[in-house]
Amino acid sequence: MVYQFQPDASGKVIAESRLDGESRYDGLMFPASDIPVQARALYKRSLLRLIADVADEGSPVLPGITPGGRPLDLSLAVTRAVSPIHIEYLKNMGVEASMSVSIMKEGELWGLFACHHDSPRYIDYERRTAIEMFAHMFSYELIRFEDAQRKKAESDASRLQTLLMAQMADGRDLATSLMAVSEEIGNVIPHDGIVLFENENFHARGRTPTEEEFRSLARFLDRSIGSGPFSTDRLGALHEPARDHARRCAGILAIPVSKRPRDYLVLCRREMRAAVDWAGEPSKPVEVGPNGTRLTPRRSFEIWTETVEGRSAPWSAEEQHTAELLRVVLLEIFLKITDAANLERKRAQERQQLLISELNHRVRNILNLMRGLLAQSKNSARTLEEFTENLDGRIQALARAHDQLTSEQWEPASLRALIQCEFEAYAACAARVEIEGPDALVAPAAYTTMALVLHELATNSVKYGALREAAGKVLVRLEAAEDGALRFSWTERGGPPVKPPARRGFGTMIIENSIPHELKGEAEIDYRITGIEARFLLPASAIASIEGAAALPAAGGAATEAGDFALSGSGLVLEDTLIIAMDAAGILEDLGAEDVKIFSGVKAALDYLGGTAVDFAVLDVNLGEEQSVAVAETLAASGTPFVLATGYGAAPELIAAYPPCVVVQKPFSASSLRTAMARAFDARK
Incomplete structure (x- = not known):
């Protein structure tokens, strides 16, 4: 038993x-x-x-x-x-x-x-030893289980805080906000009624005492409880007037919500009449026996049924812990509510100044880019019509790229989508363009460069190359390189015979020099008689992630195929957002991990690594007020494969701050995290 x-x-x-x-x-x-x-x-x-x-x-x-x-x-x-x-x-x-x-x-x-x-x-001794070990393991698992329940309570309290703040952000007062989220509070701490007693004002919903009954109860709470939450499932036993309303409220969980008395959030539970089975009558478990004052054990273990009245369902330890977290949240709201307006005005001014500065920076960059396009297009054009056509096409290419970026809130965008978007301008030719290989998310800083290169390639193909002929085709192939870079090839077939250009215009300069100059990548173009063949290498700093493909084999060995990749052993997830951390841990466990520890701060993660080795890790970059560089350096020093998960993409400054590693773009999927983890293991071979 x-x-x-x-x-x-x-x-x-x-x-x-x-x-x-x-x-x-x-x-x-x-x-x-x-x-x-x-x-x-x-x-x-x-x-x-x-x-x-x-x-x-x-x-x-x-x-x-x-x-x-x-x-x-x-x-x-x-x-x-x-x-x-x-x-x-x-x-x-x-x-x-x-x-x-x-x-x-x-x-x-x-x-x-x-x-x-x-x-x-x-x-025997051997079996007793095994049983004692089992008891220790059971106690450990029990603590883990209750810790998990406690963490869930903390997550629930955090969600309630978010809901409350959202309500109050709309200008509602505390009472209105709390009553609006009473159903959500009930999902976390089940109750039958809720009372907010604030500044002598009574607000109630559900099965609760009346206002007069509650004022008597509030005086009892003022005398009887401290600053923390108070709970009882037999209120009538402690406060006699409560016996009169036991059917409506037999148990309470009272949460003080201000430093001064008489301000409470009280959750009520109705009377729960129940039959409790005892192994013998509890009020007469023993009797005085022949040993004088020593007790003689009872002889009857027949089931004795007790009918319980005036009692509610008990408040669990997890519910009381959630109440304490909710108390802290409400107390903070109470203390800060008068300063909120001033703070918000200050933050609004700071945000406005930041937006003005960012807008000024981007507008100046765009103006400089337009000025350069205007000057170079003028120098390379032979007629006014050609100048107008070239300039308009390049501006439209940049506009399409900007639309792709802003649709994702200036986050890395799909290279495949950019290629398709470019050829949508030539509807008659789009069906003769084949794209092979995985898609890649290109960093915003590199996206406009790629838009101009693709525009020049597409324009030249339509005017002079394969897409000029009805039978001509263009094959675009994307391949992941082992270091996170992307190989991008452009092959034309079925067009007119090709000759190298007699003069190198602005368009050719864009194709040959943009990627090497701006992205520090590579570009090579061959004018073969069968059609143009161009090869480009986009460095890892320009690529946020590559979807659905593992890296190409490194010299002298074969890389792990992401689709067949599996994990074993223990792992670590460092992420300050619990839901994201749980998602990452779940993905790693689905890949075969036996045990994944979750941490939200650098110190806790380093303390754990100081005494325990892990086989792999996923690290968030930005942990609120700190970054995970120290943990990454510790893992790198021990040769442990790890993946950086970030919403910033593989920015150069990010790569420079961390040891060599694989970066996966947030929000990651099971596929993208599996691919990144496979590349991380390959890099350690």
């Missing part, structure tokens, strides 16, 4: 497994006196107590005192005999051998594994 101690020191069997498949004690309650305080103290000292045969009378230890005159302490002895009262208790249950294993949580006795046998049974 798994026997869990309740808040009132009684016990409840929450799980039972018997050889005959029956259920005898599952769900039953046991009075607190069945395991008295002295016995619980022994259970905390010794994790395992074994009674091999209840009929064994035992052997006395002589002398029974130490040389100092004190009674012998046999509390840690496996062969120590137990109280004759407990032996009689077991005999009354029909048990001939028993073993109790303590379940500890944070130094306290949470419960027991209670094992019974209907005949004498001895457990």
Whole structure:
């Protein structure tokens, strides 16, 4: 049986497994006196107590005192005999051998594994050792489980804070905002009614005391509770007037929301009349026996049913923890609400100044670019019509690229989409353009450069190359390079015979020099008689991510195929947003990881790495007020593969600050993170 101690020191069997498949004690309650305080103290000292045969009378230890005159302490002895009262208790249950294993949580006795046998049974040393190890592991998993519940409570409280702030951002007061999110509060802390008592004003929703009843309750709370949340599932036992409204509110969770008294958020639960089954009548568990004042254990274990009234469903530890987090949130709102308007005005001014500066910077860049296009197009054009046509085409190419970027809020954009967008201007030719290979997200700084290069290639092909002929085709091939760069080739077939240009115009200069000059990449163009063949290399700094493809094989070996890539061992995720961290951990576990630890700060991650090795990691770049560089350096020093997850893309300054690594663009998918992780492992080979 798994026997869990309740808040009132009684016990409840929450799980039972018997050889005959029956259920005898599952769900039953046991009075607190069945395991008295002295016995619980022994259970905390010794994790395992074994009674091999209840009929064994035992052997006395002589002398029974130490040389100092004190009674012998046999509390840690496996062969120590137990109280004759407990032996009689077991005999009354029909048990001939028993073993109790303590379940500890944070130094306290949470419960027991209670094992019974209907005949004498001895457990040898090896098996006892294994059982004790199991008890330690169970306690560890119990703590992990409750930590997970606590983290969920913190996440729920954070979500409530966001909802509350969103309500108040619309100009609503605290009372209106709280009542508007009462359903969301109920999803986190189930309740039947909610009361906000603020500045002597009573606001209520659901099943609650009346205003007059609550004012009496508020005076009780002022006298009885401190600054933290207060909970009870038997309000009538503490505040007698509450018995009159037990059907509406039998239990409360009161959250003080100001430093001064009489301001509360109170969650109410109605009376929950229930029948509780006890293994014997709890009010008469023992009687005075022939041993004088010593107690004799009860002989009856027949089910005794108690009808509970005036009591609500209890408030769990997780719900009380959530209430404390909510109290902090509400207290902060209360204290800061008067300063919010001034702070918001200041922030608005700062944002406006920042936007003006950014707009000024971008407008100047655009004006300089237009001036350069105008001058160079004029120099290379032979007629006014050619000048107008060339300039208009290049401006339109930049405009299409800008539309692609701004549709994603100035984030890295799809190269495949840019190619398709460029050829949409030549509808009759678009069907004769084939694009092979994975798509790539190009950083904003490189996107306009690629737009101009593609525009010149497309324009030349339509005017003079393969797309001039009905049978002509253009093949565009994209390939991932091993260092995160992208190989991009352009091949024309089926057009008129090609000759190298007699003069190198502005368009040719853009094709041959833009990528090497602006992106520090490579460009090569061949004027073959069968058609133009151009090859480009976009460096990793220009590429945010490459979707759906692993890197090409490195010299002397083969890279891991992302589709076949799998993980094993333990990992680490460093991410300050819990939902993103959980998503990353889930993806890694789906890839085969056995254990993934989540951290939100650099210090906690470094402390963990100081004593534990991991096999891989995913690091967020920006962790609020700090960056993950120190963790990346630690991982790099140990040769551990890791991936940087960022919304900034593979910016040069980012690459320069971190050890050599693979970058995946946020929001990442399972596919993109798997590909990035495969490349990270390849880079460590």
